[in-house]
Amino acid sequence: MKQPTLKTMGQQSGRRSWAEPWKIKMVEPLRMISRAERETALIEAGHNMFLLKSEDVYIDLLTDSGTSAMSDRQWAGMMLGDEAYAGSRNFYNLEAAVRAYYGYKYVVPTHQGRGAEHLLSQAAIKRGQHVPGNMYFTTTRLHQELAGGIFVDVIIDEAHDSQSLYPFKGNVDFDKLEALVEREGAENIAYVSLAGTVNMAGGQPVSMANARALREWSDRHGIKVYLDATRMVENAFFIQEREEGYADKPIAAILKEFCGYTDGAWMSAKKDNLVNIGGWLAVNDEALFDELRNQVVVFEGLHTYGGLAGRDMEAIAIGIAESVQDDHVRSRIGQVRYLGELLTGWGIPIVLPVGGHGVFLDARRFYPHLRQDQFPAQTLAAELYLDSGVRSMERGIASAGRDPKTGDHYYPQLELTRLTIPRRVYTQAHMDVVAESVLTVYQARERTRGLKMVYEPKYLRFFQARFERL
Numbered sequence: 001m002k003q004p005t006l007k008t009m010g011q012q013s014g015r016r017s018w019a020e021p022w023k024i025k026m027v028e029p030l031r032m033i034s035r036a037e038r039e040t041a042l043i044e045a046g047h048n049m050f051l052l053k054s055e056d057v058y059i060d061l062l063t064d065s066g067t068s069a070m071s072d073r074q075w076a077g078m079m080l081g082d083e084a085y086a087g088s089r090n091f092y093n094l095e096a097a098v099r100a101y102y103g104y105k106y107v108v109p110t111h112q113g114r115g116a117e118h119l120l121s122q123a124a125i126k127r128g129q130h131v132p133g134n135m136y137f138t139t140t141r142l143h144q145e146l147a148g149g150i151f152v153d154v155i156i157d158e159a160h161d162s163q164s165l166y167p168f169k170g171n172v173d174f175d176k177l178e179a180l181v182e183r184e185g186a187e188n189i190a191y192v193s194l195a196g197t198v199n200m201a202g203g204q205p206v207s208m209a210n211a212r213a214l215r216e217w218s219d220r221h222g223i224k225v226y227l228d229a230t231r232m233v234e235n236a237f238f239i240q241e242r243e244e245g246y247a248d249k250p251i252a253a254i255l256k257e258f259c260g261y262t263d264g265a266w267m268s269a270k271k272d273n274l275v276n277i278g279g280w281l282a283v284n285d286e287a288l289f290d291e292l293r294n295q296v297v298v299f300e301g302l303h304t305y306g307g308l309a310g311r312d313m314e315a316i317a318i319g320i321a322e323s324v325q326d327d328h329v330r331s332r333i334g335q336v337r338y339l340g341e342l343l344t345g346w347g348i349p350i351v352l353p354v355g356g357h358g359v360f361l362d363a364r365r366f367y368p369h370l371r372q373d374q375f376p377a378q379t380l381a382a383e384l385y386l387d388s389g390v391r392s393m394e395r396g397i398a399s400a401g402r403d404p405k406t407g408d409h410y411y412p413q414l415e416l417t418r419l420t421i422p423r424r425v426y427t428q429a430h431m432d433v434v435a436e437s438v439l440t441v442y443q444a445r446e447r448t449r450g451l452k453m454v455y456e457p458k459y460l461r462f463f464q465a466r467f468e469r470l
C-alpha cells in the first residue's frame with residue numbers, strides 16, 4: 001500500500017506519522033454480507049443508500065451527521081442529565097459553551113440543524129426576499145424557500161470546478177452579491193447565508209479575509225449575516241493551515257474570530273459538536289432572539305430544551321469543548337486526507353483540494369459516458385455498495401431537486417459521490433479497504449450503466465427516491 005505524504009500536515013523530513021489523540025475503549029462489531037445479499041438489498045432499497053438497512057452496510061460513509069463516537073467524558077455527561085421540563089442545568093452548560101467558543105449572546109436549542117434552519121428562516125425572511133448564500137445546502141435552501149425566500153448562489157466560480165486548487169473555494173463572490181443588491185435593492189435581501197466548509201462544494205472552506213470583507217460589505221448595506229456553523233471548526237483548521245497570519249493561532253481563537261464577523265449562527269451539532277443528535281441557534285440581536293424563543297415552543301419544545309433531553313445538551317456542551325482541540329481537528333482532517341491521497345495517487349477523480357468531512361468522488365469524470373439525468377453519482381454509490389458494502393452518498397442531480405418555479409431538475413455543475421468520514425469511528429485500515437473498493441469500481445467504469453428515477457417524493461427527494469438500472 002502506498003503511503004501518502006502528508007506534507008501539509010506539518011511533516012518536516014523522513015516519515016513521521018500523526019495518530020489519533022485517543023484510544024479505543026469500546027467496539028461495535030461489523031458484519032459484511034455476501035455480494036448476492038447486497039444485490040438483493042440494493043434492489044429492495046431502490047438503489048437509494050438512504051433506504052438500505054444499516055445492518056446490511058459494512059463501512060458506513062453515508063454521512064458524518066450524528067455518526068461520530070462520543071468520548072468517555074461525553075458519556076459520563078449523559079449521566080448528569082437534568083431532565084426538568086424547564087430550566088435544566090444542562091441547558092445553561094450548553095449556553096455557556098456556545099457563548100465561550102462561538103461567542104454569540106443568545107442561544108436556543110433545537111432537535112437538530114434543520115429545526116434551527118426552520119426557525120431562523122421563518123423569523124428572518126419576508127416572502128419574496130432573496131437569500132444569497134455560498135452554495136445551497138438541501139435542507140437550508142428548502143427552509144428558506146418554505147419561508148418565501150428565493151435562494152441565490154453567490155459562491156465564487158472556483159467552487160463549481162472540481163479541479164480548481166484554489167485554497168478557499170467556499171468564498172463569497174462580492175461581484176455576484178453586489179449585482180444582486182443592484183438588481184433587487186438591499187431591502188429585498190433577507191440576509192446573507194454563509195456556510196463554513198461548504199458541504200455541497202466538497203467541504204471547501206471560507207477564508208477569514210472573506211468573512212471580514214463580508215462583514216464590512218453587510219454593514220455598508222445594512223444586511224445581516226447568518227452562519228451555518230455546522231462544520232465551522234473544520235473551516236478554522238483550513239484557515240490555520242492556509243491563511244497568512246493564522247499558523248500560530250489555536251483553532252478555538254480562529255473559530256471565535258470568524259463567528260465574530262457574523263450576526264448569529266445555526267448549528268447541526270451532529271457534526272462538529274460530536275454528538276448523535278442535537279442542534280442550536282444563536283444570535284446577538286435581542287429582538288430576534290425573542291422571536292426565535294417564541295417560535296421554538298411551537299415547533300421544538302420549551303426554549304430551555306428545544307426538543308432535546310437534558311443529557312443530550314450536556315453531551316453537546318462537552319463535545320463543543322472537545323471539538324476545538326487542535327490535535328482532534330488535525331487527526332480528523334488528516335484521516336480524510338489520507339483517504340483522498342490514496343485515491344488521487346491511483347488517478348481516481350475527486351474534488352480537490354480534499355475537504356474537511358469527506359472525499360468527494362467526481363462522478364462526471366468517473367462516468368463520462370453517462371448523462372447527468374442518468375444519475376452518475378447515484379450509480380457510483382450503488383456500484384460501491386455492491387462491490388464492498390461501503391455506503392456513500394449522492395451529492396449531485398438527485399440531491400439538487402427541482403426548481404420550484406419551472407419544475408425542471410436543477411442541473412448542478414458538481415455531480416459527486418461523497419465518502420463522508422464519521423469523527424473518531426473508523427481506522428486507517430478501514431480507509432484502505434474503502435480506497436481499494438473505489439479502485440475496483442473505477443476499473444469497471446466503462447461497463448457501468450446508469451439509473452432512472454422511478455419514484456420521486458415532493459420534498460428533499462434524494463432521501464426517499466427509488467431508482468432502477470437502465
Ligand code: F0G
Binds near residue numbers: 063064113137230
Ligand atoms: N447545514 C449543513 C451544512 C449540513 O450539512 C446539514 C446536514 C444541515 C445544515 C442540517 O442539519 O441534519 O442536523 O438537520 N447535513 C447532513 C449531511 C444531513 O449528511 O450532510 P441536520
